[in-house]
Amino acid sequence: MYATHKMKIRDQSGYTLLEGILHLAVFMLFAQVLAGTMWWLTKTEANVTDTTETEWALFIQYVDSFLTEVDFIVVYENSRGITIGKDQISYRVESYKNLIRKIKNLVGHEQMLFNIESLFVEIEGNSLRMKVDFLNGIEKEHVFYVTFRTE
Known part of the structure; x- marks a missing residue:
């Protein structure tokens, strides 16, 4: 009647600590770029709007x-x-x-x-x-x- 499908999981290693550290490093790099860009935009706006x-x-x-x-x-x-x-x-x-x-x-x-x-x-x-x-x-x-x- 009902067909059951069994999936075989070939890679059972899961999410490793190394992958987590790599993702965290990429996120921190983008966060620093974003913070630097926001600081630069704030300084530029202050210079442009100050007459x-x-x-x-x-x-x-x-x-x-x-x-x-x-x-x-x-x-x-x-x-x-x-x-x-x-x-x-x-x-x-x-x-x-x-x-x-x-x-x-x-x-x-x-x-x-x-x-x-x-x-x-x-x-x-x-x-x-x-x-x-x-x-x-x-x-x-x-x-x-x-x-x-x-x-």
Whole structure:
């Protein structure tokens, strides 16, 4: 009536310790690759979404455009700002609240850099050094070369 089938098991060794160790090693390798990739993605996302680097680069370029053929530069307010004289126009670059602003001929102001905690400026010869501490804890510093007008 009912046919019974008997299966013959040829390999009765089962799942060995060596196979288990091999599978565990492969799993650990993939886990490390996954953890490294996640760490790299997190760091990359933080760098891409933080605009501090871009804003700082634009600020440097903008300030540098004012430092050619200047008549004079004066550091004032305990090294928190400078006055640049150029072509009979006076420019003040100073820290004001949480930003750096530029004032032309003491009228109005233009915002240059946001989210700063402090600004330090010093001039020595033809070198102008600006150091900025941002609210997010990042510190940036740049040394500009100033060319003075010769008559």
